[in-house]
Each structure stands twice: as C-alpha cells, then as structure tokens.
Amino acid sequence: MVTRWSLDHFTSLSDQLLGNGATPQELQALLGESAPESGRPFAEVLGRFQKQIIPFAYKTNHPRFLAFVPGGPAFPSVLGDWLCSAANFFCGVWLEASGPTQVELTVLDWFKEWVGYPSEARGILTSGGSEANLTALVTARERVPFADRRRMVLYVSDQRHWSIDRAAKVIGLHPDRIQAISSGPDLKFHVPALLQQIEIDRREGHLPWAVIANAGATNTGTVDPMNDLADLCAREKLWLHVDAAYGWAAILTPEGKRELAGIERADSITLDPHKWLSQTFEAGCLLVRNGPLLEEAFSMRPDYLQDVTPRDGEINFADHGIALTRRFLALKIWMSVQVLGKAWFRDLADRCLRLAAYAQARLEKADCFEIMHPRNLSIVCFRFRSTAVDETQWDRLNEALVQELRDSRRAFLSTTRIRNQVALRMCFINWRTTTGDIDEIVALLREIGQKIAERET
Ligand SMILES: Cc1ncc(COP(=O)(O)O)c(C=O)c1O
Incomplete structure (x- = not known):
C-alpha cells in the first residue's frame, strides 16, 4: 500500500495541484485527538494520511514550487x-x-x-x-x-x-x-x-x-x-x-x-x-x-x-x-x-542555471516585470510593475500577486526584499522543472498581476 502510494505520488506529481494550507483551528478539529488505546487497521490510518494530512501541505518537490530553496529528491534517494x-x-x-x-x-x-x-x-x-x-x-x-x-x-x-x-x-x-x-x-x-x-x-x-x-x-x-x-x-x-x-x-x-x-x-x-x-x-x-x-x-x-x-x-x-x-x-x-552517475548531477546543475537564465529572459520579454537583481546561479529576483498603479503601491501589489498565484495552486513562489522593495523569487534546483513550467508561471503572473492592477484602479 505504501509502495503503491509512493509510486503514484512520485509519478503523478507534475500533474498534481501544489497543495493547500488550513488554519490551526481546522487542523486541530481534524487531527487533534488523544492517542488511541487500541490499534486500527493500517489501511485506515493510511487513508487518514491521504485525506486529512496530504491535502494540507504544499508539495515542495513539485516542478512549479520555486519558493525559498525547494526540494526535489531523485527516486534512488527516496x-x-x-x-x-x-x-x-x-x-x-x-x-x-x-x-x-x-x-x-x-x-x-x-x-x-x-x-x-x-x-x-x-x-x-x-x-x-x-x-x-x-x-x-x-x-x-x-x-x-x-x-x-x-x-x-x-x-x-x-x-x-x-x-x-x-x-x-x-x-x-x-x-x-x-x-x-x-x-x-x-x-x-x-x-x-x-x-x-x-x-x-x-x-x-x-x-x-x-x-x-x-x-x-x-x-x-x-x-x-x-x-x-x-x-x-x-x-x-x-x-x-x-x-x-x-x-x-x-x-x-x-x-x-x-x-x-x-x-x-x-x-x-x-x-x-x-x-x-x-x-x-x-x-x-x-x-x-x-x-x-x-x-x-x-x-x-x-x-x-x-x-x-x-x-x-x-x-x-x-x-x-x-x-x-x-x-x-x-x-x-x-x-x-x-x-x-555524477554526470546526471552535473547536467541537473547546468540545467538549473539555464532555467534561471531562461526565466529572466522570459520576464524581460513580458514587459510588465522588472528584474530586481540579475540572475545569480539559479535564482532570479523580480517584481511585477504596472503604470496603472502608483509605484508606492507596488510592494502591496506584488504581495497580493504571490498570494493569488499560490491560491491558484498552479505555482508557488516566495518573496523577499531587495533595496527595501518587495521582490518575487524563483529558485531552480528541481530536476522536474522545465521551460514549459516557467512559461506557465510567467503567463500566470502576468494575468493575475494585470487583474489586480485593474482592480486597484
Ligand atoms: C544559504 C543557506 N544556509 C543555510 C540554510 C539552512 O539550511 P537547512 O534548512 O538545511 O537547515 C539555508 C536554507 O535554505 C540556506 O539557503
């Protein structure tokens, strides 16, 4: 059962949604309980893992989870x-x-x-x-x-x-x-x-x-x-x-x-x-x-x-x-x-460097982003910009953008501050991530960003 679940999870990860959060009250109601006096069938416990735990976490191994420093184990590591x-x-x-x-x-x-x-x-x-x-x-x-x-x-x-x-x-x-x-x-x-x-x-x-x-x-x-x-x-x-x-x-x-x-x-x-x-x-x-x-x-x-x-x-x-x-x-x-083989890891590192360069080029081409710090290794920092919104509001705009992107469950980015301004980050270390994932994220950011900017004006 565990092997089946692990294999299904591993092979279908790229097609899954990113995940969800929940409030402490919701999770306490779902999972807070005294230790059971007697044991239960393993299948029942595994079922709870699938239904009550897995949905309330973000999949840091997902190819479009590019926040903080993500995960992304290869199967031999698992x-x-x-x-x-x-x-x-x-x-x-x-x-x-x-x-x-x-x-x-x-x-x-x-x-x-x-x-x-x-x-x-x-x-x-x-x-x-x-x-x-x-x-x-x-x-x-x-x-x-x-x-x-x-x-x-x-x-x-x-x-x-x-x-x-x-x-x-x-x-x-x-x-x-x-x-x-x-x-x-x-x-x-x-x-x-x-x-x-x-x-x-x-x-x-x-x-x-x-x-x-x-x-x-x-x-x-x-x-x-x-x-x-x-x-x-x-x-x-x-x-x-x-x-x-x-x-x-x-x-x-x-x-x-x-x-x-x-x-x-x-x-x-x-x-x-x-x-x-x-x-x-x-x-x-x-x-x-x-x-x-x-x-x-x-x-x-x-x-x-x-x-x-x-x-x-x-x-x-x-x-x-x-x-x-x-x-x-x-x-x-x-x-x-x-x-x-070592070559697989060399290729991965090289691919991630190139993915970051590709992401920067896509953002520059999209014309509604500003690169806040040019790519270093496999990290790119940028922000959404809109002439429709006063520049003093761009921090708020970008914070709302990253939140709505996460709510879409299609991608997960994190923010930081560069020269005291809010920036979005993409960090590439995951062997699953492709240029197609970057295209999707940039398109989503553009679409959501423009929607928020319209709402604000
Ligand atoms: C540069 C650097 N140092 C240290 C750490 C902490 O590492 P860990 O989360 O494995 O404890 C991190 C984590 O992102 C990091 O990026």
Whole structure:
C-alpha cells in the first residue's frame, strides 16, 4: 500500500495541484485527538494520511514550487531513505556500523574532491545546513582559549542566512559581537568595509574571530568574493566559513566552478545535499579543511562508551558533530550517485542555471516585470510593475500577486526584499522543472498581476 502510494505520488506529481494550507483551528478539529488505546487497521490510518494530512501541505518537490530553496529528491534517494529506515543502522560509531561509516567516508571524499579540498579534510553529514553551520561555529570557537571567548567577533554579510545568527546564539555569542557588514550594490561581501571593521574592533580590544561568506546567498544567489575573503582571513588569522548550503552543487558545472573559485581555501564549508543534489530531507554536510579539528571539538569518552573507542584508522562520526545516534544518511546519497552517475548531477546543475537564465529572459520579454537583481546561479529576483498603479503601491501589489498565484495552486513562489522593495523569487534546483513550467508561471503572473492592477484602479 505504501509502495503503491509512493509510486503514484512520485509519478503523478507534475500533474498534481501544489497543495493547500488550513488554519490551526481546522487542523486541530481534524487531527487533534488523544492517542488511541487500541490499534486500527493500517489501511485506515493510511487513508487518514491521504485525506486529512496530504491535502494540507504544499508539495515542495513539485516542478512549479520555486519558493525559498525547494526540494526535489531523485527516486534512488527516496529508496535509500527507505532502506536507511528499514535497516536502522547506528551510524555514530565504527564498532556498530563499519560498512555504513565507510560509505559516509566515501561520500565525504566525493564532496571533498568536488569542492577541491585536500584528503586530510574531514566532515560530517548533518540534518541540514543549520546544523552544519552550527557545527562549523563550534569547531572554530574551540580553537579560541576560554579567556578570550568574550572578546570574539563574528563577521557576516547582510545577505547571510539566519541559521548563522541562530548558531551564534547557540554558542553563546553576544549579539553585539556579530558584525553585519553592509554589502555593496552587487549584494556581495564588501571586503574593504570588512577590513575597516576588523581594524576598528582590534583597536577597541575585541578579538576578530571568524568570517562567514555566502556561496549562493539564499536571497539572490550571489557568491561572495572567495579569494579576496580567503586572502584577508589568512592575513588577519580569521576562520573563514563558507555557507554554500544552497549553491554548492553548481561547482559541478564550468560556470559554477568559475563563480565559486577560491571556496577550497575556506576553513570550513556547509553544503546541503537535500537542496541542489536531489536528496530527500534531511541531508546536510559540513566539511572542515583541517580535519582533526572536528574531532578535537566534539570527541568525548564517557565510561559507558569505552567499548567504542576507535582503533587505528577507524572513525566515529559521533566524534565529528553534535549527535550520538545518527541515521545512515550517506546511503541515499551514495545510492543516488551510484545509480544515476555524477554526470546526471552535473547536467541537473547546468540545467538549473539555464532555467534561471531562461526565466529572466522570459520576464524581460513580458514587459510588465522588472528584474530586481540579475540572475545569480539559479535564482532570479523580480517584481511585477504596472503604470496603472502608483509605484508606492507596488510592494502591496506584488504581495497580493504571490498570494493569488499560490491560491491558484498552479505555482508557488516566495518573496523577499531587495533595496527595501518587495521582490518575487524563483529558485531552480528541481530536476522536474522545465521551460514549459516557467512559461506557465510567467503567463500566470502576468494575468493575475494585470487583474489586480485593474482592480486597484
Ligand atoms: C544559504 C543557506 N544556509 C543555510 C540554510 C539552512 O539550511 P537547512 O534548512 O538545511 O537547515 C539555508 C536554507 O535554505 C540556506 O539557503
């Protein structure tokens, strides 16, 4: 039954509507209940899943879900996830799962090679980019003597992902010790401004500690100047962490390689296979250039785990991160790459770059849109414009437009702000999305936008 449902869902997804929301009251009425004392037939429970849960979610794997950073797993990843759950291997220590641990090491070796990291680099698969960013900050913080930690300053761009702020909060960094450097008009890290701030902070007795760069900012897809930041961090002895959670897979393509050049000089890199590498949620990853630092930061040896002390060459992934009990996350990635081949992922990354360029060209041609930030990697930001409506009302117009687009259940986009104005975003990472989907979305946006503009006049 589950296999049938999964296959039907997977094969018919492109023809389905996007989904629906509901109010907390409606869902509490439908699903809020005490735990049943006795069990029910599985078919009945599956029926409730289909009728009462599935309709109240948006399908982030749908080819016309281009909001935030979408999903879009390949089928071998779904199967790998299934097998991971069925086997339930404990992937925290070598003693309990040497085979799965070796597969994780192999997958990490692939990623190290793709980003240009040396073999002594190490890493860990995580639940996602947020956990990877947190793991990076802990690793970088552990190098600072306790006495100096109150003086540490973290430098970020105003285009960072908010998981960085939360990671900083979790490690106890005072909010005043996060210096957000305003980006330039290209929305990239402004390196001269960063240097100036570092000098000010040193003069004031603070301890410049780490810099977070974007390799594919969530907002606009921009990539910060990696080599300039790496030069500065080497000179100033700062830890450079690159948050490439969204953008990293582009490195498989010639354009991405050019854009991300210098990423291999970072001290640590976050990359999310559950974004642009077609994996089911959850699959994130952190790589650390100076590998042994990971173990120095996280390894602990309580008495009740004395049996799992690794012997020569063995790795306990519980020593590389926050979790002890860990799923065999590498399986779905390993299976996907084995079944589809690396070329499939390179083609996907390349296709998504071209889809974004195509979307920008279509929007420009339609004559009722303004590109708010030219395409970077596979993200395009734009807005609907209408001379019939006063420009001061365009924010409201675009917010209404995105809402009505979602209500159509044919497509789902998200909004952001660029230069303090509301912009719509399209982010392409999904292997299902085609130019036909873009044509449909642009036509819908135009039609709905014009209807709203008429209504307003
Ligand atoms: C650049 C960037 N960093 C970090 C994250 C957080 O990743 P996750 O949602 O996997 O925790 C995201 C998510 O969109 C992101 O785009």
